[in-house]
Amino acid sequence: MFKQKRLFELVRTVLAVLIALIVALVTILFASDEPGRALSLFLFGPLDSLRHFGNVLEMMIPLLFTGLAVSIMFSAAQFNLGAEGAFFLGGITATSVAINQSLLPVVHPVLSILAGGLTGALFCGIPALLKVKWNASELVSSLMFNYVALFLGLYLINYYMRDVDAGAMVSFKLADTSKLIRIIPKTRVHFGLILAALTVVAGYYFMYRTRWGYRIRLTGLNSSFARYSGIQTASVIILSQVLGGFIAGSGGAIEILGMYRRFSWQSLPGYGWDGIIVAILARNNPALIPVGAFFLAYLRIGADLMARSSDVQSEVVYIIQGVMIVLIAAESFLAHYRHKLVYREARKTAASGK
Amino acid sequence: MADFFNIIFSVDFGYAVLRVTTPILFAAMGALISDKAGVINIALEGMMLISALTGVIMSALSHSAGLGLLGAVIVGALVGMVLAYFALNLKTDVILAAIAINLIAMGGTVFVLFMVGGDKGISSSLASKVLPRIDIPLIRSIPVLGPILSGHNILTYLAFLSVWVMYIFIYRTPLGLRIRAVGENADAADSVGISVRKIQYTALILSGALAGFGGAYMSMGYVSWFSKNMTAGRGFIALAAEAMGGATPHGAMFTSLLFGMFDALSNSLQTLRVPAEFIQMIPYLATVIGLVIYAANKTEQIKRIQAHQNREARKGAQEVKLL
Amino acid sequence: GQQGKSDSVETEVLKIVLILNGTLGDKSFFDSADNGMKLIKEKYGNKVLVKTIEMNYDETKWEPTLLDVAEQDWDIIIMGTWQMTEMLQECAPDYPDKKFIIFDTEVDYSLPDMENIYSITYKQNEASFLAGAMAARITTSDMPLANPEKTIGFLGGMDIPVINDFLIGYIEGAQYIDRDIKVAVSYIGSFDDSAKGKEMSLAQYSQGADIGYNVAGQAGLGQLDAAKDANRYAIGVDSDQAELFLSSDPGKAELITTSVLKRVDNSLLRAIDLHMAGTAPWGSTEVLGFEEKAVGFAENDIYMKVVPTKIREEMDMLQKKIIAGDIVVSSAFGMSSSEIQALRDSVSP
Amino acid sequence: MQTDFLSMNNITKVYPNGIVANDGVDFSLRKGEIHALVGENGAGKSTLMKILFGLEHPEEGEILLKGESIHVSSPNVAIEHGIGMVHQHFMLVPSLTVAENMVLGSEPRRGIYTNIKKAESETLELSRKYNLTVEPSARIRDLPVGIKQKVEILKALYRGAEILILDEPTAVLTPQETKELFEELHLLKEKGSTIIFISHKLHEIKELCDRLTIMRNGRSQGVFNVADVTEKEISRLMVGRDVILEVDKGPAAPAEISLKVRNLTVVNDFGKNAVNNISFSLRKGEILGVAGVEGNGQGELVEILTGLQRINFGSVEIEGENIAGKTIKEIRNLGTCHIPEDRMTYGVAETLDIEQNLLADKHDSPRFTGKILTRPKVIRENSLKLIGEYRIKCGSPLEEVKMLSGGNIQKVVVAREFSSDPKLIIADQPTRGIDVGATEFIRKRLVELRDEGSAVLLVSADLNEVMELSDSLIVMYNGEITAFIEDVRSLSEEELGLYMLGIKKQTDGEIGRALHV
Numbered sequence A: 001m002f003k004q005k006r007l008f009e010l011v012r013t014v015l016a017v018l019i020a021l022i023v024a025l026v027t028i029l030f031a032s033d034e035p036g037r038a039l040s041l042f043l044f045g046p047l048d049s050l051r052h053f054g055n056v057l058e059m060m061i062p063l064l065f066t067g068l069a070v071s072i073m074f075s076a077a078q079f080n081l082g083a084e085g086a087f088f089l090g091g092i093t094a095t096s097v098a099i100n101q102s103l104l105p106v107v108h109p110v111l112s113i114l115a116g117g118l119t120g121a122l123f124c125g126i127p128a129l130l131k132v133k134w135n136a137s138e139l140v141s142s143l144m145f146n147y148v149a150l151f152l153g154l155y156l157i158n159y160y161m162r163d164v165d166a167g168a169m170v171s172f173k174l175a176d177t178s179k180l181i182r183i184i185p186k187t188r189v190h191f192g193l194i195l196a197a198l199t200v201v202a203g204y205y206f207m208y209r210t211r212w213g214y215r216i217r218l219t220g221l222n223s224s225f226a227r228y229s230g231i232q233t234a235s236v237i238i239l240s241q242v243l244g245g246f247i248a249g250s251g252g253a254i255e256i257l258g259m260y261r262r263f264s265w266q267s268l269p270g271y272g273w274d275g276i277i278v279a280i281l282a283r284n285n286p287a288l289i290p291v292g293a294f295f296l297a298y299l300r301i302g303a304d305l306m307a308r309s310s311d312v313q314s315e316v317v318y319i320i321q322g323v324m325i326v327l328i329a330a331e332s333f334l335a336h337y338r339h340k341l342v343y344r345e346a347r348k349t350a351a352s353g354k
Numbered sequence B: 001m002a003d004f005f006n007i008i009f010s011v012d013f014g015y016a017v018l019r020v021t022t023p024i025l026f027a028a029m030g031a032l033i034s035d036k037a038g039v040i041n042i043a044l045e046g047m048m049l050i051s052a053l054t055g056v057i058m059s060a061l062s063h064s065a066g067l068g069l070l071g072a073v074i075v076g077a078l079v080g081m082v083l084a085y086f087a088l089n090l091k092t093d094v095i096l097a098a099i100a101i102n103l104i105a106m107g108g109t110v111f112v113l114f115m116v117g118g119d120k121g122i123s124s125s126l127a128s129k130v131l132p133r134i135d136i137p138l139i140r141s142i143p144v145l146g147p148i149l150s151g152h153n154i155l156t157y158l159a160f161l162s163v164w165v166m167y168i169f170i171y172r173t174p175l176g177l178r179i180r181a182v183g184e185n186a187d188a189a190d191s192v193g194i195s196v197r198k199i200q201y202t203a204l205i206l207s208g209a210l211a212g213f214g215g216a217y218m219s220m221g222y223v224s225w226f227s228k229n230m231t232a233g234r235g236f237i238a239l240a241a242e243a244m245g246g247a248t249p250h251g252a253m254f255t256s257l258l259f260g261m262f263d264a265l266s267n268s269l270q271t272l273r274v275p276a277e278f279i280q281m282i283p284y285l286a287t288v289i290g291l292v293i294y295a296a297n298k299t300e301q302i303k304r305i306q307a308h309q310n311r312e313a314r315k316g317a318q319e320v321k322l323l
Numbered sequence C: 001g002q003q004g005k006s007d008s009v010e011t012e013v014l015k016i017v018l019i020l021n022g023t024l025g026d027k028s029f030f031d032s033a034d035n036g037m038k039l040i041k042e043k044y045g046n047k048v049l050v051k052t053i054e055m056n057y058d059e060t061k062w063e064p065t066l067l068d069v070a071e072q073d074w075d076i077i078i079m080g081t082w083q084m085t086e087m088l089q090e091c092a093p094d095y096p097d098k099k100f101i102i103f104d105t106e107v108d109y110s111l112p113d114m115e116n117i118y119s120i121t122y123k124q125n126e127a128s129f130l131a132g133a134m135a136a137r138i139t140t141s142d143m144p145l146a147n148p149e150k151t152i153g154f155l156g157g158m159d160i161p162v163i164n165d166f167l168i169g170y171i172e173g174a175q176y177i178d179r180d181i182k183v184a185v186s187y188i189g190s191f192d193d194s195a196k197g198k199e200m201s202l203a204q205y206s207q208g209a210d211i212g213y214n215v216a217g218q219a220g221l222g223q224l225d226a227a228k229d230a231n232r233y234a235i236g237v238d239s240d241q242a243e244l245f246l247s248s249d250p251g252k253a254e255l256i257t258t259s260v261l262k263r264v265d266n267s268l269l270r271a272i273d274l275h276m277a278g279t280a281p282w283g284s285t286e287v288l289g290f291e292e293k294a295v296g297f298a299e300n301d302i303y304m305k306v307v308p309t310k311i312r313e314e315m316d317m318l319q320k321k322i323i324a325g326d327i328v329v330s331s332a333f334g335m336s337s338s339e340i341q342a343l344r345d346s347v348s349p
Numbered sequence D: 001m002q003t004d005f006l007s008m009n010n011i012t013k014v015y016p017n018g019i020v021a022n023d024g025v026d027f028s029l030r031k032g033e034i035h036a037l038v039g040e041n042g043a044g045k046s047t048l049m050k051i052l053f054g055l056e057h058p059e060e061g062e063i064l065l066k067g068e069s070i071h072v073s074s075p076n077v078a079i080e081h082g083i084g085m086v087h088q089h090f091m092l093v094p095s096l097t098v099a100e101n102m103v104l105g106s107e108p109r110r111g112i113y114t115n116i117k118k119a120e121s122e123t124l125e126l127s128r129k130y131n132l133t134v135e136p137s138a139r140i141r142d143l144p145v146g147i148k149q150k151v152e153i154l155k156a157l158y159r160g161a162e163i164l165i166l167d168e169p170t171a172v173l174t175p176q177e178t179k180e181l182f183e184e185l186h187l188l189k190e191k192g193s194t195i196i197f198i199s200h201k202l203h204e205i206k207e208l209c210d211r212l213t214i215m216r217n218g219r220s221q222g223v224f225n226v227a228d229v230t231e232k233e234i235s236r237l238m239v240g241r242d243v244i245l246e247v248d249k250g251p252a253a254p255a256e257i258s259l260k261v262r263n264l265t266v267v268n269d270f271g272k273n274a275v276n277n278i279s280f281s282l283r284k285g286e287i288l289g290v291a292g293v294e295g296n297g298q299g300e301l302v303e304i305l306t307g308l309q310r311i312n313f314g315s316v317e318i319e320g321e322n323i324a325g326k327t328i329k330e331i332r333n334l335g336t337c338h339i340p341e342d343r344m345t346y347g348v349a350e351t352l353d354i355e356q357n358l359l360a361d362k363h364d365s366p367r368f369t370g371k372i373l374t375r376p377k378v379i380r381e382n383s384l385k386l387i388g389e390y391r392i393k394c395g396s397p398l399e400e401v402k403m404l405s406g407g408n409i410q411k412v413v414v415a416r417e418f419s420s421d422p423k424l425i426i427a428d429q430p431t432r433g434i435d436v437g438a439t440e441f442i443r444k445r446l447v448e449l450r451d452e453g454s455a456v457l458l459v460s461a462d463l464n465e466v467m468e469l470s471d472s473l474i475v476m477y478n479g480e481i482t483a484f485i486e487d488v489r490s491l492s493e494e495e496l497g498l499y500m501l502g503i504k505k506q507t508d509g510e511i512g513r514a515l516h517v
C-alpha cells in the first residue's frame, strides 16, 4: 500500500515535470529560433561541465540556509517572511567583521558568521516579539521590516563600510583570513556547502528528535493544545523565529564570505523568497530541503545557461520557473487516479481479508 | 521644522497623498475580498504588474484608454482565475502559487513587452493612452480642500468609490454573505449547498480585477507608460494595509491613506538633512507601528468582547434552563 | 558554446561579445552599450560577429559567465561597471590571447598581466557640470516656465558613487553660474519605481524647483511625467529622453530641454575602430569626454528651440573651457559619504 | 409492510487514506418514522449520512427516493430533494446572525441586497411554527450550544427538509435540553417529517425512535423495531460482545487531601464573578463529581485548576503546593492530568500522528528524551502499549489523528493523560460523544485509577455519568456551590435537577462539609 503510494507520487512528480517541460518548450518555441538547442541547454547545461555543476551547488548553499530557516518558522505556523531581510543584514554584519584585517584565520569567518547569525536572529525576533506581545501579524510586520532592513543595510554600507576608492557602492575588501575556502577545484563551491549540509542535518535532528523541535511542531499544529500540554507557546514562537533568523542570517554571512570579494548588494537578493519556495516544496521537512534546493538551483542555472548561450530572452526563464514550481507542488494533480488506485487496493485487501 | 509643516499643510501634499494612495487602495480592496473568502492572495503584486502592461498594450492597440482599462481589469481577473485554479483545483499551496505568479509576472511582462514593443525596459514605443483626470465643479471651488480633492485621475475616485461598493457588496448582498461565510467556516457554507470552490474562485477573480484597476492606474494614470517591475512592492504594501485595517473596507482605506501619507511625506522630506536611507524607511516603519498599535488595541477589545459574550452566553443558557 | 556559422571567411571574422551585468531596457547605460554592438555590426557587417549576453542583477552569476565566455572562442570580450573589475583582473591573465574591454571603470594596471585589457572611463561629471550650469541659467531666466526662485532639482536612483558623480558635477556647474542656486536632491531608492520618481519630482517642483535633472535609469523617467504635470523643465540622462516621447507625447518631449549623454555606444565603436586599425591602447585606460563625443548634450531640435541662444552659446563656451582644462570638475569617486552629504546640505534649499 | 420512502443500497465508500468507511451498506427509511442509526465510533454512521446529504460521494451503490434513483452530487441536490442534515459538529458561521445563518445559500433578496428583514421574519415564523424559540438577530457566537442546536434544526427545516438527519444532536445537550429537543422532534414527526437520529445514548433511542439500523465496521448489522430489542442486545450487536453498562464500582477509600480549593473567585473582564467564592477539597481515592448546567462556572474552575487561567482571588493547593503563579507545566508536574472538554482544540493536534500526540505532555521527560535527542524506540514501545491497552482503532501509530473517529480520538487523549501516573485527574466530559464500548472502558479506567489512589474530579453534564461514577458530588449553579452530596447513592435525579437549576440550595454548613476538615 505504502509502496504503491510512493510509486504513485513518483509518477505524479515525473508527469508534472513533463508537463512543465512541455509548457517550457512551447514558451521556448515562441522565443527561439533554435528551440531544441535551447531546451537541451536548459535541461543538461548544468551537467555539461564541472564548473556548471559547481554553479548549481553554489546556488544551493544560500537556498539551503533560507529554506531551512523558513521551514522552521513555518513549522511553528509563524509566517515570518523576514528570512529575506535577515539574509541581507546577516551579510552586512558579517562584512563589518570580515573587513577587519587583523583577525586570525578560522576565527575570523567563525566570528563573521556568528555576527551575521545573531543579526538575523535579532531581525526575525522582532516580528516574533510583536506577535507575542501585541498580536501584531508577523507576516505583515516582517514584510515591512524587510524594506527597513534594506535601507538600514544600505545606510550602514554607505556611511560606515564604503570603500571610497572603489568605483561603486561597495564595502572595503573582505580580509583573506575571513574567506571560506573553496572545496571543489575549478568551481567556486566553498566550505559553506559543508556548513549548509551540517546545518540541514542538525535542523532535521532538531525538529524531529529534540524536545525543542517537538515543541515547535506542536505549537505550529495546534497552539492551544501545545499550551494545554504545558508548553510555553510564547517562547516557542519566539524561539522558532529567532532560530530561523539565525540560520538565515548565517546564510547571508556565508554567502558573502564564500562568494564575494566585497559586500556589494544594493537590493534584497531574493533568497528569502526562494527559501519560501524551497520550504513549501519540502513541506517544511528539513530532510527534503536539499531536494527542494537542488531542484530550484538546477532550474535556475539551467535557465541561465539557456538564456546566456541561446537566443532565448533571459526573462523567459522566470516563466518557466513559475510554471514548474506550481505544477510540481500541485497536490491534487492526478488525485483522481490516485483515488482509483486507493480504492482498488482497499477492495483487494477487503477481499483477501474475507 | 517650519519647512516640515509647510510641506505637510500644503495643498500639493494633500493632493499627492490621494495620488499615492490610489494603487495601494485598489490592491488593498483586492486583498480584502480574497481574505474575506479565506484565501490569502500575495499575488497582488504580480497581478498589478500584468494588468499595468495589458492596459498599455490594449490602449495602444485600440487607441482607447477605456478599452485599455477594460483589458487590464479582465486580465487581472484572469490571473485571479489562474491562481484559483492552481490553489483550489490542483491544491498547490496558495502562497507558493502566488509567488510563482509573481515570478512569472516579473519576467513575463518584460518578455511580452519585448515581443510587442521590441523594448525591454519601458513601453515608450507604444502610443498608449492615459485615463482622464476629472475636475469636480462644486468641490473644486471649496477653498483648500477643493484643490486637494478635485482634478484627480478618474481611477482615484473609483478607488475610493470601490471602498463603498466593497462595503455594500460584502455586508449587504447575498454573494457577500456567502463570501464571508466561506471565509469564516467553509464547512458550514458547504453544508448549506454553497459551493466553497465557486465562491473562492469568485473572490480571487474579483481580487484580480481590483488589482487590475490598480495596475491600470500605475501605467495609465500615475505615469503614462509601462516599465519593468513598476509596481515596486505596492502589492505587498496593500496586503499590509489590509491586514492593518482589520480586514474591513474602511479600515483598509484608512490604513492605505496612512501609508500614502507617510510615503508622500518621505517623498517630500528628502530635502531634509537626513540620510536618504532613513527617509526611505519611514513608510515601512510607520506601517509596522500602525500595525502594532492596531493589533494591540484589537487584542484588548477582543478580550473585552469575548468576556462579554461569555457572560451573555451563560445567561442565555440559564434562561433556557428555566423555561 | 555559441559560435557563428562557419563559412569561407571564418578566420577573418572578429567575434565580439558584450556581457552586461544587468538587463537591457534601462534606456541608458546598458542599452547604450548594446547599441554600440549594433553600430559595430552596422559598420563592419560580415567581418564581425557580435552578441550581447544579459547576466541580470544577480552578482553570483557574473563571474561564471565571464569565465564561460573567456573559455569560448570570442576574440574580444566587453563588459562594464566597476563591479566587474576585480573579476576581470583575476580572469584576464589566464586568457592572454583574448582581449577584454571594460568601460566606465578601469582595472589596476599595476597588477601583472593586464596587457590584454583596455579600460574606458567617461567624464560624466563634466557633462553634468554643463547640465548644472544650464539649469542654473534657466531657473534664473525669464523663460516661460521658469520661476523667480533659484532652485533646481536632482533626482537620483540611489545614494551611490556613480549617481553622485553626476550630482557633484551638477552642483558645481550650478554654483559656477550663481552661488545662490539651491539644489533639491532626492534619491528614489530604486531604479525601477518610476511612479515614485514622479512623486519625488513633483515634490521638488512644488517646493520651488523649475527644472530637474534625473539620473535614475528607468525610475528617473517619472520626472518627465512630473514635468508635464507641473509644467516645468527637465533634463534627461544617458540617452536622448526627449526622443523617447517625441512621437507618443510631444508636449512632454518639449519640456526636456536636453539630455546629458554618456555615449557608451560611441566609445565601444571607437574601441573597435582602433583595434581594427591596430592602434587600440591595450593595457591602458582612456578617459573619454566631450572631445571623443563620449559625453555631451543631446543637441536636438527641442534644445535648439526651447533653450535660448544665449544660454546655448554659453554652454558651448563652458564646454570648451572644460576641454581646455580651464574648468576642473570634481568627482564623487574617492569622496566619503559624509563629504557628499555635507556638499548636498550646503546647497539644500 | 410499508414501502420504503428512501433507500440506500449497497453503499461503499473508501476515503482517500484507504479506509473503507462504508462497505456495501443497505439502509432504508419509512415515511414519518424516527429511525435510529447506531454503531461504535468509526462504524461509518456519519459517512453514510454525509453520502446521503451529498457531502461525500460513494464509489458504489445507489440511492432511491420514493422509488426513484437520485444522484446526490452536492448538498444543494440533497436540499432540493428535501433532505436536511444537522451535523455532528456545528455548521454555523459564528459572526453571522441566526437569521443570516438560516438563509445562507438561499437568501431572500430585495434588488441586489439581501433582504435581512424578510430573513428575520421568516426565521421567527418558522421558529414559532415548530416551537423552537430563537432570536433571529442574535449572533451565533453569542449563543449557548442548546440554542445553536435549535438553529441547526431550523436551518434544515427552512430549506424544506422532509427527511431530517440528526448526527448526534444530543451529545452536547443537557438532559433538560434533550428532553425539550425530543418534544420538538415528536412535533416534527407529527407534522410529517422523517427523521434519522444518531446517538450513542441507547436510552435516548429507546425513548425516541421507532426503528433502528445498527452498523459495525462499515457494514449494516440489520434493521430492528426499537420495541423489539433491549439496550443490551443493541450494544452486543454494535460491539460484538456483551457490554456492561453499569460500572462495577466498590466503595471508595478516601485518603489524604489532594486538591484544596479555598474561597476561589474567578472574575471575568466585565467584573462578573464566573466562579464565586467556592471552597472544597478532593481526597485521594475518591471521585468527586461536579454537576451543573454547562456555563455555571465549571469551565472556569477547570481552567484555574489546570493553569490555563490565572487565579484572581482565593487559593488552590495541589498536593500541598499553592499553584498561584505556577505554569501549566509545573502544575502538571505536581501530578495533575487533564481530559479537556473540547478534544479537538485542546486534546490533540489533528495532523500529527498518534504516537506524537501521545507524547505531548511528557515529550521532555527523561524516559523519552535524553540530554538532547529523543528515544524513538522507547516512544514506539509506549505508543504501541497504549494503543493496545486503550484499544485505539488504527492502522499504525504513525496514522494522523484526524483519520480516527471521534471516539478513538478521545481514547488517544485519555490514554495519554492516564498514562502519566496522575495523582489528580481532572476529567471534563470524559465520555462526551463516544460509543458505549469506549465509554465503558473509560469509566472503568477512572474507577481503577481511583482505586489505585488517584483523586478524580469529574465534571460532566451527563447526569447518568456523574451519578454513576462519583462517590461524592458538588453541584454548581451561577458560579457557586449549591449542594454537596457526600454519598451519591442517596441522591435522586429530580433532587439533583433542582440543585442544578438553583431552585434548591443547601445551607452553608452542609456545603462546608465539602472541605473535609
Ligand SMILES: Nc1ncnc2c1ncn2[C@@H]1O[C@H](COP(=O)(O)OP(=O)(O)OP(=O)(O)O)[C@@H](O)[C@H]1O
Pocket (backbone or CB within 6 Å): D015, D016, D017, D019, D020, D021, D039, D040, D041, D042, D043, D044, D045, D046, D047, D048, D088, D402, D403, D404, D405, D406, D407, D408, D435
Ligand atoms: N474524511 C475522512 N477521511 C478519512 N477517513 C475518514 C474520514 N471521515 C471518516 N473517516 C474514517 O471513516 C471511518 C468511519 O467514520 P464515520 O465518521 O462514518 O464514523 P461514525 O460512525 O460516524 O463514528 P462516530 O460515532 O465516531 O461519529 C472511520 O474509521 C473514520 O476514521
Ligand SMILES: Nc1ncnc2c1ncn2[C@@H]1O[C@H](COP(=O)(O)OP(=O)(O)OP(=O)(O)O)[C@@H](O)[C@H]1O
Pocket (backbone or CB within 6 Å): D041, D042, D046, D047, D088, D089, D168, D401, D402, D403, D404, D405, D406, D407, D408, D409, D432, D433, D434, D435
Ligand atoms: N477530511 C478528513 N480527513 C481525515 N479524517 C477526517 C476528515 N474529516 C473527518 N475526519 C475524521 O473522521 C472521523 C469521523 O468524523 P465525524 O465527523 O463522524 O465525527 P466523530 O467525532 O468521529 O464522531 P463521534 O463524536 O461520534 O466519535 C473523525 O475522527 C474525523 O476527525
Ligand SMILES: [Mg+2]
Pocket (backbone or CB within 6 Å): C138, C139, C140, C146, C147, C148, C149, C150, C151, C210
Ligand atoms: Mg527659478
Ligand SMILES: [Mg+2]
Pocket (backbone or CB within 6 Å): D045, D046, D047, D088, D167
Ligand atoms: Mg460520526
